[in-house]
Amino acid sequence: LRLGGNNEGPQAVRLGISTLLADEFIRLQSAEALADVFVHADLSPAIVRGLVDGYIDVAFVYSNPLTDNEQDVTIVNEAEEPSVWVRSRDFVLRPGAPLPILAWPGDDWMIRTLTRHNMSYKIVFRSPNHQLRLEAARAGIGLTIIPERMVPSFLIPAREYYLPQLPMLRLLLCVRSGLDDDRATGLVQLLSQAFFNGARKTSATT
Numbered sequence: 001l002r003l004g005g006n007n008e009g010p011q012a013v014r015l016g017i018s019t020l021l022a023d024e025f026i027r028l029q030s031a032e033a034l035a036d037v038f039v040h041a042d043l044s045p046a047i048v049r050g051l052v053d054g055y056i057d058v059a060f061v062y063s064n065p066l067t068d069n070e071q072d073v074t075i076v077n078e079a080e081e082p083s084v085w086v087r088s089r090d091f092v093l094r095p096g097a098p099l100p101i102l103a104w105p106g107d108d109w110m111i112r113t114l115t116r117h118n119m120s121y122k123i124v125f126r127s128p129n130h131q132l133r134l135e136a137a138r139a140g141i142g143l144t145i146i147p148e149r150m151v152p153s154f155l156i157p158a159r160e161y162y163l164p165q166l167p168m169l170r171l172l173l174c175v176r177s178g179l180d181d182d183r184a185t186g187l188v189q190l191l192s193q194a195f196f197n198g199a200r201k202t203s204a205t206t
Helices: 019-028 044-053 111-116 130-138 182-195
Strands: 013-018 037-042 058-063 073-081 083-087 099-103 121-126 144-147 169-176
Touching: 013 019, 013 044, 013 182, 019 037, 019 058, 019 130, 019 182, 037 044, 044 058, 044 073, 044 169, 058 182, 073 182, 083 130, 099 111, 099 130, 099 144, 130 144, 169 182
Parallel strands: 013 037, 013 058, 099 121
Antiparallel strands: 058 169, 073 169, 083 144
């Protein structure tokens, strides 16, 4: 696959970023800071696959402890974040009805949690588009989960007693194995300063 167009000049640094993080990342960066960066926003598992296969240089993703699948990836920074159920203010669950879930392809945050707690659910909406899932929640179609710090003003955390506790999420900043590029190092530093203030820095490889 040709990534980044047909420019014959030096290849841009290829940043893969979770769709959950892309909004915040774009708001924090200037056009000048991204002048030599190709940004690919996708679901975290797809980004990790691209990193392992050599199509991504730097990856900024979430990884659920229940479903970690990183291979041959150097983790340069990581942190844990709580996740939370969210719903519209007027969402009402009918007694005895299965939980209506707003999911994404390959979703393990919610599905495995609900399965482990033997809870009845049905997927009523599935999309890889994070904003569409939030809009579906705003419309009262169902419940979804997001990192706690990202709850938008038009949704509220769902604290109902019947909702199971969600696992902590791992926020990972990774680089492709063998990557040696000053521009990539600069990008890693930029992301570390913006998103990992006080986070534990590692040099572990998984």
